[in-house]
Amino acid sequence: MYQNKHSIFLIILLGFIIHKYYCKEQTYEHKPNKPLRFHVAEFNFDHVSDVYAITLWILLGSLAKIGFHLSHRLTEKFPESCLLIILGLIVGGLLYVTHLTEQKAYVLNSDTFFLFLLPPIILEAGYFMPNRPFFDNLGTILLLAIVNTLFNTICIGLTLWGFQFTPLYGGTQFEMLPCLVFAALISAVDPVAVLATFSEIHVNDMLYIVVFGESLLNDAVSVVLYRMFASFANIGQPNIIVMDIVLGCLSFFVVALGGVLIGIIFGVIGCFTTKFTEHTPVLEPLIVLVYAYLAYLTSEMVSVSGILAITFCGMVMKQYVSFNISKKSDATTEYVLKMLSSIMETIIFMFMGLSTVSDSHSWNTGFVFMTILLCLVFRVIGIAIFANIANCWRLLELTRIDMLIMSYGGLRGAIAFALALVLDEAKIARKKEFVTATIAVVFFTVFIQGITIGPLVKLLNVRRKQIEEPTMSAKLTNRMMDHVMTCLEEISGSGGSNSLRDRVRNLDRNYFKRWLLREPPDRKDIKLLQTFKKINTLTAMRVHDTARGLVPSASTATVQQGIPEHHHLRSHSAYGNVSELIAANLPENTVPDLMSYENHEGEHHHNDAEMHHFLDTNLYSARPRAAIHLRNQDETGSSDDGTHARFEKSYHHRDQRYLPTRLERELPHGPKTISKTVHNANRPIALKNLSPKHTRSPPTTHQQPNPRSRSRSIAAHQHSPIPSGQRTKSISKDSRISPLASTHIENEGTGRTAAERSRPWRHLSITEETGASSSKTANIPLANGNDPNLHHIPLTVADFGGTYTKSPEYMGEYATTTKPEEPSSRPDVRDIFNKQSKDVSEQQDDGSTESITRL
């Protein structure tokens, strides 16, 4: 925290020094009699000054944000927006003292704000808009956004104007139209402020979406009203004819619907473009950003609501783009959006504090207090009236407490401020008063309301947003309810929101998805399957975490109920062949959940630790061999990326550690042969050529191989007599090994080695085998990483397994937490594994990273 503060000040100081120096430099250059000489290095701040200042702002904002979050007590009590404004005030004060405020880049001007700062925030909001609550509450949102904003504007404007006849303003005259202009900008709830505040208090979805939706959609109204009154003020009060007012009302529809239309058009074009980006996936995130920004700029160009355009553009794109683009691009898009919006938000609040410190203020106590009071009062009245009207058709009625939070959450923010700044002082004489009053209102709402709304929500016991894990049953039942209600609405002929939604959904499926998606969905319910996949991944991640003792496993306790437990497996000895054994033991409903196995493993923890220690002390210490592997890879592999390299590396670490002992003792019934026969029981694959190599290769590294580990692995493999006649082909040449099969080779290796030290993976191979052989899909290649939807093959345990055995994160973790103990100078073994695992690891690697990033 303190360090960060220091660094912030350091940067500011640096800025000053640079600036001072730069000024001197300029005067220095102007000396005429100085002979020109060649300079090795030149100081050329002028060249970069503006961009430099902007970059420093961004850095300052980020550092401030990082700094605030280092102190939990600070962020618990104060919303981030308040802290940023305070920081902005401090910096602004410093700049004011040093007279740097004249520089353009140091103050918020409305062009910067509307063209650069605002769009990313709104786009993010639109892109992550929870569609269902939004459309479920659309009626209420529209009512509040349009009618309530109109009501507020007119009431506030007229009342403010009315009070000029009292001595409250100290004799300052305010005309009616300027008052209405001011009311138009001050009565709109600000999406940036609402987002910043509501994202910290976690109210329920319905409440959030009603307030936030209102703040987004009222933009159209406030833009129209602001522009209308401003131009009326230009025309002059006496010259206005009725036609102007009629046209003003008409322009509302143009602005609102035009914005929405432009947004949707650009969104659709964007989706359509991503249909063809298969070969240039790096551009995919850019396409989303560029089209959205273009939608915003276009609508600003034709002076319709840009906020509406970019919101709807984001909403449309989210629906289809995420199906088209690769999962990595999807994650990148989401991340970039979050990053941009968060930094822009930071800068906006900082700039607001910053711009407050200036000369262009005119404090009029009466006016400022009246404005704050009227904003509060009419907000409450407006919400009370219109929420009650909305309750007439709402299924889930808004309670009194909801209304209170809705009116209390009506924060004003930077948009109002930026609009106030662009007022034309020649036409509106009281601009300074308006700017001051706007700042006062913004500060009041952001500070007082923003700080107290959290405690208020707690105090009133407002239903919070439930952060719950998705469950399959919930999703399924939800869907079922939708379908049932749709049918019943149709049967009863009441045609409510359910049938409307169903109609939209059908339209979407039959037309939009068909045109806009690369692969039109051939399943009825993608969402349902997606949920399942997500749950799967979550479970796998949790297993992974629990194994390291990070997360208590209580929440997964429910999941393991319906799962066959491993002591139900029948005795091994009765079966001659592993595949037979597994087939025999395969219960009808195999839900491979590793938690069930894990829980029975408690007694091994101790052993594992013991052995870990033993291995640590008795094995050779590590030799720097990462370089060797990497070079190897560069020579052999053509398509390596960082993750792949990392994966390969850690992969080698493990196999070489344990393979030799095992192969030495257990050949010819090595683990590889076993796993292979499990999956390719009907397909002869041999390791004959492999075996001699192995026996030759390992030097007797383990003088004292752990007896326990040996006996265990032998016990596991004893009962697997594989007809040696089947093994006729060389493994290194066998290109027919299906990826899945070779996956299991890996898993055998990793599973076994890992099993010695950490718990859940030791049963991995067993479960994988059960799952895989149950689905008889050993020959189908693993899921294509680029498939935007879902796997074409059934989700088997391989999906589980892939997620955490080959997760690069896990690999990395593993490779670092356990020291590599054994030297590696057996190129033959490595080569064999290299070849086998190359394709698999690539695929797996791909798939697993994606499934993780999706989370």
Add this chain to the structure above:
Amino acid sequence: MGSNASIMLQQEDLQNICQQTGFTGKQVQRLYSRFKLLDKRDCGYLTREDLLIIPEVNINPLGERLIDVIMEDYGENNQINFKQFMYLLAKFRQGKIKSSITNYNTRESKLRFLFDMYDRNHDMKIDRTELLDVLKMMVGGNIHEDQIATIADHTIGELDKDGDKSITFEEFCKTLERIDADDKMSMKFLS
């Protein structure tokens, strides 16, 4: 049209229905006219075909299952008459306010209806095959059987507390506590 239909609806019948189901007289009349509209052959009851002819019901993945439930649990002999029709719809009235709750539209009865959508053999348990059937209807397409089976197993695993590989009504209700089943299983009846 409304007045026309109400003539055919006996006055005491109307009152009777209103009392039992909590519908207002106007709502009953409106639903009666809807019933008449569906009842193309004018025989006083609806058959499967009458309901299936509604396009939205026809393409709905669960449409047929719903009609199964309606016909078997609420009607008789694959027919449903107006009274039974009203008892069915009464389940989906809003049950938020105390005064509007009747025997029909309690939360339990709404959940019961959902449960019955799965449980077609009325053994008060959703077993694996029943769940699989519903899943197949909803997911459909060319999804692999095994994948659906895995999903079904997973779902049972989530809900099944006593380990009997099937879901009882209590287990079903418990997991749905977090969902606003009350709201979602209600609709606005026009009046």
